[in-house]
Amino acid sequence: MSFVARLLLFLFCAATPALAIANALAAAPECPAIDANDAYARNSLMHYVCYYQASPGEPAHSARRPGELPESLEWSSARGHDLTFTQTRSVYWIRLNVRNSGNERRTWYLNLHYPLLDEVTFWWSRDPTDVLVTGDLHRFGSRAINYRYFLLPITLDSGESRSITLRVHSSGALNIPLKLESPEELITASNHLAMTHGLFYGAILVLAVFNLLLFISSGTAYYFHNALYMGAMGLFLLAMGGYANQYFWPESPQFANLSIPLMLVICALAMSLFGRSFLEVEQGTRAYTTLKVIIWTCAGFTGLTLILPYSQTILYNTALSLIIIFVLSFIALNRWRQGYQPAKWYVLAWVIMAGGALIYAAAAFGYLTDFLARESLMQIAIGGQVILLNYAMVQRWRLLNNKLLEVEQQARTDLEDKVHERTAQLRSTMRELENANRKLAALSLNDPLTGLYNRRHMDNILTELCAESRRTGQPLTVTLLDADHFKSVNDTWGHGFGDLWLQQISSILCRHVKRPRDIAIRFGGEEFALLLPGTGTEGAQKVCEAILEELRTTKIEAPDGKIAKLTLSAGIATLLPNESQQTLFARADRALYKAKSRGRDQVVLADIQCI
Incomplete structure (x- = not known):
């Protein structure tokens, strides 16, 4: 016996294995026939069951049907005990003789109510070809009845006797509990279960x-x-x-x-x-x-x-x-x-x-x-x-x-003790937070490199300026400016030198945008904008021409010692009646694009028909 089997035996504290009991039973020359009509006899079915344990190597072990069993086979009586065996490689042959002493043809069911058997083969008639081969190693549909246990229907005429033989083999432990039940008894038990x-x-x-x-x-x-x-x-x-x-x-x-x-x-x-x-x-x-x-x-x-x-x-x-x-x-x-x-x-x-x-x-x-x-x-x-x-x-x-x-109660108590202390700190913190938010708001509206307003400020203020222009009838002009060939500056001398040019352009814009309400904006990499409330197209054009002229004459020494120059292109658009700020900005952008396409370093007025 393996170590695991010994451990199980010790844990289970089981009585002497049923196999040992079965081996000690005296051999019976033949099995007595059970009267299937006798309910008491059916309840004592195991007194009528005979079996034989065929160990590996015996002829009965390799026999595949009852006709191949040796005639000298010594069957043992179950003596009323369920046939239970620990794990074994043996094949077990079971025999039961059944007779119908009644006056009519009846059907009973032989119930092998243990589902975990690898191979179960039934022979139940005089014809050796009437055989049912089933078990866990076969599809469930191989069973005679669609039932979780192994059921064999036995139909006997009045006065008929029949010998039923089973061949059982399984790789695990072997339980062969048998019952002979009438259809009524089987249905009652099945309903209860x-x-x-x-x-x-x-x-x-x-x-x-x-x-x-x-x-x-x-x-x-x-x-x-x-x-x-x-x-x-x-x-x-x-x-x-x-x-x-x-x-x-x-x-x-x-x-x-x-x-x-x-x-x-x-x-x-x-x-x-x-x-x-x-x-x-x-x-x-x-x-x-x-x-x-x-x-x-x-x-x-x-x-x-x-x-x-x-x-x-x-x-x-x-x-x-x-x-x-x-x-x-x-x-x-x-x-x-x-x-x-x-x-x-x-x-x-x-x-x-x-x-x-x-x-x-x-x-x-x-x-x-x-x-x-x-x-x-x-x-x-x-x-x-x-x-x-x-x-x-x-x-x-x-x-x-x-x-x-x-x-939670302790936390509530601690919270009440600290609430007054925290209230004063919270008020102080809120004041500091408000001041910080104001500073943050100011910083968020300015470009960190040039100090000019950024795109966010332009989006906010342009709406207000457009509404004011429609209400008062005063002109509002938007100018977009873009540094020409600025990418070549970065590619040639690096972004640090490009930043110097951006700061220089910002200084020029600030010098020419003098009125308090005029706004200079950097809203892209090398893109700038002027918002000129109260200024018409001609005035905006003069401002832009002056800006472009000053930038033409501006020279900056590059890191390699060369003198670098830069020019600007500009597009101008003045707000028309019932025109939206998006359309205004788009017209100025198209004018800037025309200035670029016409050779750069020039100012182009927006075409009114563009809208």
Whole structure:
């Protein structure tokens, strides 16, 4: 037995394996026939069942149909016990003789109510070609009845007897619980299970979605971890119970087996993440380091689950999950002792879960009989755990809310003490801020290089000047000026020398724009503008001609010792009745463009027809 199997045996504290009991049973020469009409006999079906364990190497192990079995085969009676076996490579042959003592033709169902069997083959008639081959390694549609368990309909005429043979083989533990049920009994049991399982899985789904919504709304990590845990646990139980294979992936027999250990290790990962965040395990502590190692181990086991065979991964992942349950319970117990009250409910939740998981694992691995009862017990344990965990989260929320109220009350008290002190400081700061805003506003309206107004100021003031001109009837002229071939200046002598020219142009503009209301503006790189309220086209033209003449005669020594000259081109437009400032500016810009296209170093008046 491997180390993991020994660990499971120790954790489960199981009784002597059913396989050992079965081997000790005396051999029976033949199986007694069961009267299918006798309800008492049907309830004691396992007293009529015979089986044979064919170990690897035996002829019965390689036999593919009953006719290939040796005639000297010694069948053993089940003696009323469910056939449960731990992991084995053996093939199990099952035989049941059924007769109908009634006066009419009737149908019964042989129910093998354990869904996790790789290969199950039924022979139920005298014709050897009447065979049903099914199991987890086959598509779900291979089953005789669309049901999570393996059902075989048996129809017998009045007085007819029939021998039913099963061949069962599986890579994991083997449970072969059999029932012979009438259609009425099967429907009643199925309805009962549908109701109880519907309530259970519906509650799990609702709580998982509710925790997910809480995570989305609050961003608290443990709500997401709890939703992940409940979702993975629900899928694990659905896979173990056969529902997932029936409804979720009926066409994927390989994933049907893979899903069980995969969901189990995801459960282990989710409950580790949830425990670390919910219990508020501090970094640097031994508990935090332990949980960190466990989380990374779960991640590694998730990868191994996709590689290793099912028979190994189910053992490893089960052992890991049980270990995590006990580690989380121990950490929660310490947090409870440290005064963290929500940990009390967390401990109770995991105590219930630990008991249910041990019994369920023992039944799943063949150490306990009656898997169906253990499945119901596991659902009760998980239901109790989920209720306690969610109640623990409510208690934690109340604790955090109380702390928040205390902090809020203390903050309110401190705020009231400081409000008078801060009020005086705030008033002083507001005065300083107003002064700074005034200075900032002034700075934001001026060009830092030339000291002239900038484009923002022009946009603000031009609207007012246009409105004033329309109201008073006084002229308003806009002049746009642009330095000719300024790019060659920058390219030849650098931007520093270009800045000297821009400052020189600004000085010339300031000397010629003398009236208090005239405004000189730099609104681009080498682009300038003059706003001349109360000045008509002729007056603006004279000002521009004087500016261009002075710049022609201006010389500046370049960094290489050469004497550099520069010229300006200008476009002039005077506001027309009902003309917008945008149109005014556009006419001046087109006039400037004409001055450039006509050879530069000249003034061009805007064409009235341009509008």
